[in-house]
Amino acid sequence: MSLAKRATLTAAIVLFAATSAMAVEGARGFFPAVEQERGRLVVHGATDIEAMEPLIRDFQQVATDVAVDYTDYVTNDLYRDADAACRNQQNFGDILLSSSVDQLVKLANDGCAVAHSSAETQDVPDWANWREEVYGFTFEPSVMVYHKDFVPPEDVPHSHGELTDLLRFKPDYYRGRIGTYDLRQSGIGYLLAFLDAQQASTTYGRLLESLSRVEAVLRCCNNAVLSEIDSGNVFIGYNILGSYAHAAALRNPKLRIVLPRDYTLILSRGVLIPRAAKRPDLAGRFLDYLLSERGQDVATRKAFFFSRTGPLPANVDGPPKLIESGIGRPIRIGPALLAAQDQLQRSSFIDDWTRLLRGTAGGKTP
Known part of the structure; x- marks a missing residue:
């Protein structure tokens, strides 16, 4: 067996172990250089390897001498390790990716990032660029997902208010059948809940009461909730990132996706180059690729499925x-997100949420 074939086989084995049974946080994937390796990019991401693989492999068609070492994290773990490395002036990867952009903004605000400017960064919308240190490279609405075998057409919620009313009027049927994030484990779950509360505090409070009443199933992350829906253990998932939802719906056509009609939060997954990166040059090349027309095309077709400028995927209600309609509300990457990372406010918000969702009536966890 040739060296090139052996390297490809090794990568396939590592990647299969990492991505089987729906991507597992903490998994690693190694992607050998297409040609002789002259540099290695170390990526730490709170983004499933399944989603990043098409982008990494296409990047390597441009950067043929670059190998990529990728580690998948839960958002809170990524932030914890990156923050510790920054405070101790230690290396922690060459580039960080996370759906919890508030955590990346906090890292940048604490001096843990280096600025990067290029022709590709000039086209990034203002709401997806903070100080040229944190960029958003995806367009991912927060959606509701349901299993059509268990949710009749008349029950399908099309707004936060409709979901609240559904759970109030049919609590017995949906008890233990609604899934969402556990804010104590999920950084992106916390961010979306925090912003929900800002969008409509009264509506969100009523929704939390309804989720508690039906004993909502709480999970760490997107794919954990989607796995429950796929198996029929959960009928409706709330606040799921559209990219993961669409990928799950492609695997199981019985899963349906709804964008809430009152408002839909839109996340732009963040990317940051750490101050102590060993290969900031390779990190800059990869960042530019993610923001480039080519990278955005691959992201839309093969990885994250939603486009800032194009139409919605065909199976999305x-x-x-989205933005032009006034329904889509992009999460602006910037100092306002620091409020979500204020320790006292964060702790108070999660404590209040926990008391309600984990009270005598609600909040089933594994």
Whole structure:
């Protein structure tokens, strides 16, 4: 067996172990250089290897001499390790990716990032660029997902209010059948809940009461909730990132996706180059690729499925032009997100949420 074939086989084995049974946080994937390796990019991401693989492999068609070492994290673990490395002036990867952009903004604000400017970064919308240190490279609405075998057409919620009313009027049927994030484990779950509360505090409070009443199933992350829906253990998932939801719906056509009609939060997954990166040059090349027209095309077709400028995927129930409709509300990457990372406020928010969702009526966890 040739060296090239042996390297490809090794990568396939490592990647299969990492991505089987729906991507597992903490998994690692190694992608050998297409040609002779002259550099190695170390990526730490709170983004499933399944989603990043098409982008990494296409990047390597441009950077043929670059190998990529990728480790998948839960958002809170990524932030914890990156923060510790920064405070101790230690290396922690060459580039960080996370759906919890508030955590990346906090790292940048604490001096843990280096700025990067290029032709590709000039086209990034203002709401997806903070100080040229944190960039958003995806367009991912927060959606509701349901299993059509268990949710009749008349029950399908099309807004946060409709979901609240559904759970109030049919609590017995949906008890233990609604899934969402456990805010104590999930950084992105906390961020979306924090922003929900800002969008409509009264509506969100009523929704939390309804989730508690039906003993909502709480899980660490997107794929854990989607796995429960796929198996029929959970009927409806709330606040799921559209990219993961769409990927799950491609695997199981019985899963359906709804963009809430009152408002839909839109996340732009963040990317940051750590101050102590060993290969900031390779990190900059990869960041530019992610923001490039080519990278955005691959992301839309093969990885994250939603485009800032294009139409919604065919199987998604929502307005054709999300932002123009006024329904889509992008999460602005910037100092306002630091409020979500204020320790006292964060602790108070999660404690209040826990008391309600984990009270005598609600909050089933594994």
